[in-house]
Amino acid sequence: MATEVVTMPQLGESVTEGTINEWLKKVGDTVDKYESLLEVATDKVNAEVPAPVGGTIKKLLVDPGATVPIGTPICEIEVPGGVEESSASHSPLPTSQSAPLATEDHDRIEAPAPKVDAASAGERGRYSPAVRRLAEEHGINPGQVSGTGAGGRVTRDDILRASESETMIGAVSTSKAPASQSAGASLVVESIPAVIDEGDNVRPLSSVRKVIAERMVRSKQTVPHAWLMVEVDVTGLTELRNHMKRDFKEREGLSLTYLPFMMRAVVEGLRTVPEMNAQWNQDSIVLKKRINIGMAAATDRGLVVPVVKDADQKNVVGLAKATQDLVQRARSGRLTLDDLSGGTFTVDNTGAVGTVLTYPVINAPEAGIVTFESIVKRPAVVGNMIGIREMVNLCLSFDHRVVDGAEAGRFLQVIKKHLEAIGPDTSIY
């Protein structure tokens, strides 16, 4: 009999620890190779982890709920027929959910610093011998460090700085402050601690909550938000939707919402004003080639922003399907890391919560986020008459380092024009 030690798997290049949600096997159970052994929660996804070998569960080394670093032994499996005690550690094989981790997009998952996406494709993942050695010595993932070298290359000094800031920050959370920020730039003010009175319910932070908190603080502290709003007459759009929704549901098997129309309009806006599909990169601005639109989605675990990849290559129906799929998987906790990465702009359908005006927080390093508020009937001037029109407000927060009000305004005007041009006869295919 040989004992195999199972370690916490690496569920993504930027993920450094995992929380054990649940053991699917208990001590004494037999498990087949590739059979689900446990469920692990990371910052982003829950994944079932298959057993690397078949055998009998000998020991569970980590209790459910505990968070341990990648590589920590979590379980021992006794393997029948082994010749000797094996000291080799086996990482479980990646699950189907984590399979996309292997793709190149994955070092961008955390998108921790504005510059992470900045390196040209050629420089990403290419590290000098010094960088590789130092990254390994300091336990740093160079993919997570923002590069200051030519073409965004991660330099030796970037790694050294990252290791310094890591020691300073300590083991606060898995998402670190941007490595390249100098001490001056990343002035972090401690929040005022909460006052806890008797009977108050102190709820520990979930990993999603932690990430949201950290992202929001960083965005508000580092991105100079500016804000614009336009009013759009979507009478034609509501007519089209009302007129189509039954047929659509029958034919496509899903509800036709306003969201895909809004996304389509945003795509038009980003095409016309590519400066909005951009990212701040310290000494440069990166104009993103792909248009990947993130959509804020509320789930009972908290806010997630799954991304519709290459939204510019989809028509309204395609967008409807893509968004529906993402929303469903978000609600059931079945998003993959790939679904959550690579966004270049974010859309938030705040109308769903009934607001008419919001001031959204930018999903850095993106340059903007636009909200669609509630569609409300209002008296409006049409031609020289007053009519009852379906009106909606679009609110835009934008990174004022990347663009000025002129571009941002133009962007909103394109969206407005596009939406107002939709009538009962517009084709959605």
Place this chain on the structure above:
Amino acid sequence: MAVLSYLEAIRETLRQELAHDSRIIIYGEDVGVRGGVFRVTEGLQKEFGEDRVIDSPLAEAAIVGTAIGAAINGLRPVPEIQFADFIFPAINQIVQEAARIRYRSNGTFGVPMVIRAPFGGGVHGALYHSQSVEAFFAHVPGLKVVVPGTPYDAKGLLASAIEDEDPVLYFEHKAAYRSLKGEVPDDRYLIPIGQADLKRQGKHLSIITYGLMVSYALKAAEELEKDGVSVEVLDLRTVRPLDVSAILQTAKKTGKVLIVHEDNLTGGVGGEISALISEHALFYLDAPIMRLAGPDVPAMPYSPPLEHAFMVTPEKIRDKARELAKF
């Protein structure tokens, strides 16, 4: 301590050494009556006599060949080749004989000889008066090749070369003769051959160079400092033997290396340095090793704009170093 030019430092050293050791003789074309075409040996014949400071025929092979014989028989000849460009007629004597006598005689004989030769361009010397020849000799086991970059080093290294029991080639850059000045102690001192000198500490990149280029690299480093680029300058002082540990130390420290020499690129000393670093310090490198050297053209042009284009200048070093810093 006096401030001396590079040329004066060499002359003072020769004077001091002639006085220090009666076995030393100097000879070469015009070194006696005329005091050398650059006046390096000016006044020495008058002071030490025609037997010790000797005008030779215009025959480089003979100059070196007789020096080898004199050295084997107990003298300490310091022959001068008027221009390094003229050394080629003597190459058979230097490479086949001088370099190999210790080995060939199983250590019985040595050739304690120093061949001094002015080299380098940028002085409108054109094809036959501008060449850098150090790489030819750096290739040869049994020779030592010294190329000082400051008046201070010129003195200490020349004294060491003369004390050395084996043949040393001592190359003096013509443009350094009067342009470089520095404090030189009056007393005799020795700087060990084969020992590089860190002329400037820095952290972002290392320039490894020798000879006149040391002062150029220091100028470039000063300019780059203003842009926040911290440059380390390692003066090799000797190109054979190379100070391998100093080279590796600076390469490991900064992870970025720029090698500079005026000698043309291909087959130059830079290639050897680069190979040493990649063999022994690969995992410290954060950028490709870069070389800035004279172009691979047959000779230094006479036309001033072309000569300028050929020469490695502080500006070219600065620009190349900046490129490396940004990498």
